[in-house]
Amino acid sequence: MKCIKKMNDFVLGILMILLSAFLVFGKITETEVKTGQGGFLVRSDVWLRMMGVFLVIVAVILIIRSFGKKEGEEAEGFHFYLDSTVVAVIVSLIVYALALPKVGFMITTFLMCLYLVILFSVKEQSLTFRTVPKALWGKLLVKGVLSAAVMLAVFWFIFGKLLSVQFPTFSLFG
Missing domain, CATH: 1.10.287 (Helix Hairpins)
Known part of the structure; x- marks a missing residue:
């Protein structure tokens, strides 16, 4: 092509x-x-x-x-890479989908948002979980908790209040 x-x-x-x-x-x-x-x-x-x-x-x-390759311009070929971040997101989505009906929307969504914010914050700084300085963990946790709480509040307000969607609730023992 x-x-x-x-x-x-x-x-x-x-x-x-x-x-x-x-x-x-x-x-x-x-x-x-x-x-x-x-x-x-x-x-x-x-x-x-x-x-x-x-x-x-x-x-x-x-x-x-x-489309739109001009004459003499180099086309980018197909390349696929699977790094640890992609694998971590895929695994976390699978765990989220499995936990959602048992643990409920609020807890699983908060934890998922927290994890993803921290994961991508670490990646954005070209670090890994092993190489994050101890002083940075506090900032990452605060950023993650605040971001997850805001996202959860927005989801709850839009879907739970405005649209009256019933969220899965905690049913681990029931």
Whole structure:
């Protein structure tokens, strides 16, 4: 494909379209709210389908931007790398998805946000968890706790209060 300037963007766009097709057309949630409260926008399938539509729009833009190689310009080939940060995020998302129904939305989301803020703060400073100076840990924890608390409050207000979405609650022993 000689007209593609950025092969990674092109491949990512195709993968995003496939994921959005799964979100839009797949049967991944129940389509009826069990309590009948809140109306159409409370249904989880509506939000997943809306995310799928937004995802396909962004994917098309990404694919269009990946084209446009000018004559004599060097094209970026496809390259994929899997570093420890990518693996850590994937593992944390799997743990989050497994813990969410048992531990509840508030605790798991707070811990997930805290972990991701600290992870990316450490990466941003070109450090690893082993090489973070002890003096920096306090700042990272404060930044992480504040960021996670703000994000959780925003999620709770938008989805819990404005849209009346029922969050999973703590049910480890029940």
